[in-house]
Amino acid sequence: AAVAIVQTAKGQTIQKAVPENAIYEDPTKKLGTLAGEIGTRSPFVKSVKKPSDISSRSPLQDFYGIITPSDLHFERHHAGVPVINPNKHELVIHGLVEKPLVFTLADLKRFPSVSRIAFIECSGNFRGGKENLTPQEICGLTSQSEWTGVKLSTLFREVGVKPNASWFLAEGGDAAVMTRSIPVKKGWEDSIIAYAQNGEPIRPEQGYPFRLFNPGWEGNTSVKWLRRLELSDTPYYTREETSKYTEPIKDGKFRIFSFDIDARSIITFPSFPQQVEKGWIEIRGLAWSGRGKVVKVEVSTDAGKNWQIAQLNDPILDKAHVQFRHLWQWKGEETEILSRVTDETGYTQPTLKQLFEARGNDGGYHMNPITAWQIKKDGKVLFKPETFK
Amino acid sequence: AAVAIVQTAKGQTIQKAVPENAIYEDPTKKLGTLAGEIGTRSPFVKSVKKPSDISSRSPLQDFYGIITPSDLHFERHHAGVPVINPNKHELVIHGLVEKPLVFTLADLKRFPSVSRIAFIECSGNFRGGKENLTPQEICGLTSQSEWTGVKLSTLFREVGVKPNASWFLAEGGDAAVMTRSIPVKKGWEDSIIAYAQNGEPIRPEQGYPFRLFNPGWEGNTSVKWLRRLELSDTPYYTREETSKYTEPIKDGKFRIFSFDIDARSIITFPSFPQQVEKGWIEIRGLAWSGRGKVVKVEVSTDAGKNWQIAQLNDPILDKAHVQFRHLWQWKGEETEILSRVTDETGYTQPTLKQLFEARGNDGGYHMNPITAWQIKKDGKVLFKPETFK
Amino acid sequence: PKVLADTVPSSFGYGRNATQAEIDRLDIDVRPDGKGLPKGEGISAKGKVIFEEKCVACHGAGGIGGPNGSLVTNKTPTDKRREKTIGNYWPYATTVFDYVRRAMPFNEPGSLSNEEVYHLTAYLLNANGIIDEKDVINAQTLPKVEMPAKNLFVPDDRKGGAEIR
Amino acid sequence: PKVLADTVPSSFGYGRNATQAEIDRLDIDVRPDGKGLPKGEGISAKGKVIFEEKCVACHGAGGIGGPNGSLVTNKTPTDKRREKTIGNYWPYATTVFDYVRRAMPFNEPGSLSNEEVYHLTAYLLNANGIIDEKDVINAQTLPKVEMPAKNLFVPDDRKGGAEIR
Numbered sequence A, B: 001a002a003v004a005i006v007q008t009a010k011g012q013t014i015q016k017a018v019p020e021n022a023i024y025e026d027p028t029k030k031l032g033t034l035a036g037e038i039g040t041r042s043p044f045v046k047s048v049k050k051p052s053d054i055s056s057r058s059p060l061q062d063f064y065g066i067i068t069p070s071d072l073h074f075e076r077h078h079a080g081v082p083v084i085n086p087n088k089h090e091l092v093i094h095g096l097v098e099k100p101l102v103f104t105l106a107d108l109k110r111f112p113s114v115s116r117i118a119f120i121e122c123s124g125n126f127r128g129g130k131e132n133l134t135p136q137e138i139c140g141l142t143s144q145s146e147w148t149g150v151k152l153s154t155l156f157r158e159v160g161v162k163p164n165a166s167w168f169l170a171e172g173g174d175a176a177v178m179t180r181s182i183p184v185k186k187g188w189e190d191s192i193i194a195y196a197q198n199g200e201p202i203r204p205e206q207g208y209p210f211r212l213f214n215p216g217w218e219g220n221t222s223v224k225w226l227r228r229l230e231l232s233d234t235p236y237y238t239r240e241e242t243s244k245y246t247e248p249i250k251d252g253k254f255r256i257f258s259f260d261i262d263a264r265s266i267i268t269f270p271s272f273p274q275q276v277e278k279g280w281i282e283i284r285g286l287a288w289s290g291r292g293k294v295v296k297v298e299v300s301t302d303a304g305k306n307w308q309i310a311q312l313n314d315p316i317l318d319k320a321h322v323q324f325r326h327l328w329q330w331k332g333e334e335t336e337i338l339s340r341v342t343d344e345t346g347y348t349q350p351t352l353k354q355l356f357e358a359r360g361n362d363g364g365y366h367m368n369p370i371t372a373w374q375i376k377k378d379g380k381v382l383f384k385p386e387t388f389k
Numbered sequence C, D: 001p002k003v004l005a006d007t008v009p010s011s012f013g014y015g016r017n018a019t020q021a022e023i024d025r026l027d028i029d030v031r032p033d034g035k036g037l038p039k040g041e042g043i044s045a046k047g048k049v050i051f052e053e054k055c056v057a058c059h060g061a062g063g064i065g066g067p068n069g070s071l072v073t074n075k076t077p078t079d080k081r082r083e084k085t086i087g088n089y090w091p092y093a094t095t096v097f098d099y100v101r102r103a104m105p106f107n108e109p110g111s112l113s114n115e116e117v118y119h120l121t122a123y124l125l126n127a128n129g130i131i132d133e134k135d136v137i138n139a140q141t142l143p144k145v146e147m148p149a150k151n152l153f154v155p156d157d158r159k160g161g162a163e164i165r
């Protein structure tokens, strides 16, 4: 890429075009690009999401800190990302309410607002089975933003939710007209109608101009491109909460309305396909729980025999990704490194085996087990696939 | 903008091109764009920085929450933004050290890392004088990111800083080869060599591949595109710390090495050129201090006669922008609204008059006074210019 | 200076009243008790014709084995894991109507008439062996259809704490 | 399982030793005591020639009133606020050498030879009335130049707390 030639408002500044191979020779001898309206990303940075037909996974191994860059937030949608004109898009709240109301984006922004840094994870966020998997491939369907919006409880008060309303249907304005039934209790507790993400309007992939956000709950419930909430005395048993987002447990039964994201952690460094060198290694990763705060992350560098308490980087927030770090001196031995998180309810991330013992081994949604990395003698890092069924 | 036609990896999906005027008709009847590698921004979102020859101001009035979108982070540089090849860029630490060392970006990332959400403000961040000013124009030279990097103290230990080293020179690799002298004490306390911003590599405008970051200090000291640190027993009195970034106080004297950013707050909503309606208004703004945590923000809706405690939105972090909010019922009267912050040292943001009483009225750097908005009878919001000299 | 406190209002008064007409335009959901089902009716034979024209490319002949998943339970299963279908996994028949109307066909969502959706629903229920070929599906009959998977589901019993569930 | 604790090392061993040659290549700063000044010398007359060729467009004839700011103190000031210049605001003469060498001319930074920078420094000091026309500026003489603004500056006395400073 050739350096752009930029002129000042007054036409003063002169940056000569330079031959391609001279570009990076000595930046101290070449006037740089002047201040612009929109910042750029270095052409040397090549981090992207990994798309499939139905989703796109965040490159967790490339992240620093707890904020996911908005354009690298994972995507999951059931009929693509709609192009929505915010001037034609409204939110209707009706059903078991005293006063059915319609809100424009501008209306929503006038209400008292709230911001919180919190993750969204798809409950279908687990891939395993082979050694050459990156964190992105294993569990890239989780991302974190600072979400800003109006509390759903504020809108509930505004429309006058009736005492017999126990569920509400949340409906999107995308081509799937996506729907989920949500207990009204969640709406009184902490649901948000979010219109902003990391300081700017929500991105199209995340629900522009606004979405429901249910902190700590499986991502699918946080209906994007929200257009309608209907208060009801029964759930709707929509396709997304019956055919999908239900999972097998023992005795031929399936769990329905399984909302909470179980506590989870993953080591993002070192991870496949990185290669480590002997010496001090800062093991790094992310930990979170849909049930509250992370209270502890433990790391094992000897395949689970011994565990050490990892450092947690502030801020440690409710229902939020937290960074953990652990210094480890690798002497060249073949080993496995693992992490496990404990949340404020006392739940500790289980092994895949423990999950199978509890639920049967059919897999499905809400698989948030401990994941291990194998460190080979030559420093190669490989995912440790665990066998089941 | 016409909807992009996207095909799946398997070539399955068909999105017909539609005439421009049909695009936003009914998104529920048109398959959306499939998941991609990089997220997008809605074409309806038009927020940009305001560039001059030497800087570019963040649109504070458009922000939500405490994170500044990385591409809207303010810019201030003295010879433009260099294009730096991270494979050719290194950090040399020398001078009064036991062991002069050179670090590549990869080296820096191997050290124990730290992340913190904190602001950077230019100490020249004040414009006044006329009514039609936006928050961006008044004080858009402040932005906030989650910065990740290695503590400078870690590198100090690595090179063995000698006991007689009291200052260090930080030098950038841009075309100004920007330099500032920093007390070694700050380096031991909380300086960071930051290589990431809001989860991704630092943006070119913010110092890619790495910068010095001095939390709470005037932005100019956080030298970008850092290439060299020299430990010394005296400051260097560079041009940026003598001719610039010094400011008049009384008796014909000028302050030098004035690092701390004084506590400041600004109401970002409502602000010029918005127009308000009668009824409940959530007054919103940002508050921060370079000396530690914000402990209190007060808002006055009667031109400073009475003050009420505003709500602070969590997290309230050290040397960080904090959001404040205050519900106000506007009945149509002409008035002025103001905010003032108090930080953990007990410093309360003064009026411009108080600053002039303390320093003389020549203006200059570190002007962080209370700023007021006039609310006109018709709901128009105008900045209140205060007269001096 | 004194410190005052504004009270929080019980209503902010933002937004506008929703008219019944605009609610009706959006309110396309169908509940298990049939609330939301429109006028009209359908039969399997007509549904089959529509299915073969508009659905078969993605969901396979007879609703089995298409690139976007089977909708009909395969009575002669191979040894691979059994696909979840309307016949063996959907607890309420109303969901078929609701979902097909809102989201299918994938490439032309929202293009079907209510009548067409009734026919397709009848076809899919019959193909799954749940209703007879001659059964008429409408707002009265659909909620009464008993689905094989009705009792498959149990509420979430996870609740945090030390126990793994 | 037991809980163990690794110790934090006194050195991580990352990075490589800096050779004197590579330090010298980068170490272009000049301190008030003259540390960092290279060999060579300059005089005002030669500096004037270079200035008129390479600087005057941005900083004005004689260093006064250009579009990018005056460098020389105007002895016949108008009633507008006095510009801050080398003559009335810079505490150390070494800063002129340091800054011009690293950053000027703005459109061709880093293009001047040490000799040229010495000449320009001599010129700017002389134009500001600080040194004589014949004075030679080099590593020995430059740190000794007494600047008019030397005692203008006081350290920051702000320290937080209730008092406004």
Ligand code: HEC
Pocket (backbone or CB within 6 Å): A054, A077, A078, A079, A239, A243, A244, C051, C054, C055, C056, C057, C058, C059, C068, C069, C070, C071, C084, C085, C086, C096, C099, C100, C104, C105, C106, C107, C120
């Ligand atoms: C162009 C491809 C395509 C066509 C044509 C199509 N579908 Fe689909 N169908 C899909 C896809 C893809 C899904 C899964 C959507 C998602 O991501 O949730 C799906 C899902 C379904 C489901 C839910 C299946 C389950 O197990 O949850 C039903 C029912 C369905 N389609 C019925 C129909 C009917 C009826 C038609 C015709 C009127 C039709 N489809 C036409 C692609 C198609």
Ligand code: HEC
Pocket (backbone or CB within 6 Å): B054, B077, B078, B079, B239, B243, B244, D051, D054, D055, D056, D057, D058, D059, D068, D069, D070, D071, D084, D085, D086, D096, D099, D100, D104, D105, D106, D107, D120
């Ligand atoms: C193309 C325009 C341009 C040219 C040519 C130019 N300068 Fe500058 N000069 C500037 C600008 C712009 C600045 C302010 C830079 C900044 O943003 O910090 C400046 C700043 C300076 C300063 C600091 C002034 C102060 O008060 O802090 C000095 C000294 C200086 N220039 C000397 C020179 C000399 C000597 C030359 C010729 C060798 C030169 N300049 C050529 C544009 C120019």
Ligand SMILES: [Ca+2]
Pocket (backbone or CB within 6 Å): A073, A074, A075, A076, A120, A205, A206, A219
């Ligand atoms: Ca999402």
Ligand SMILES: [Ca+2]
Pocket (backbone or CB within 6 Å): B073, B074, B075, B076, B120, B205, B206, B219
């Ligand atoms: Ca900056």
Ligand SMILES: [Ca+2]
Pocket (backbone or CB within 6 Å): A230, C027, C028, C029, C030, C036
């Ligand atoms: Ca309904």
Ligand SMILES: [Ca+2]
Pocket (backbone or CB within 6 Å): C069, C070, C071, C083, C084, C085
């Ligand atoms: Ca299926």
Ligand SMILES: [Ca+2]
Pocket (backbone or CB within 6 Å): B230, D027, D028, D029, D030, D036
């Ligand atoms: Ca030096």
Ligand SMILES: [Ca+2]
Pocket (backbone or CB within 6 Å): D069, D070, D071, D083, D084, D085
């Ligand atoms: Ca000047």
Ligand SMILES: [Co+2]
Pocket (backbone or CB within 6 Å): A123, A218, A245, A246, A257, A258, A259, A260, A365, A366
């Ligand atoms: Co679930």
Ligand SMILES: [Co+2]
Pocket (backbone or CB within 6 Å): B123, B218, B245, B246, B257, B258, B259, B260, B365, B366
């Ligand atoms: Co200062």
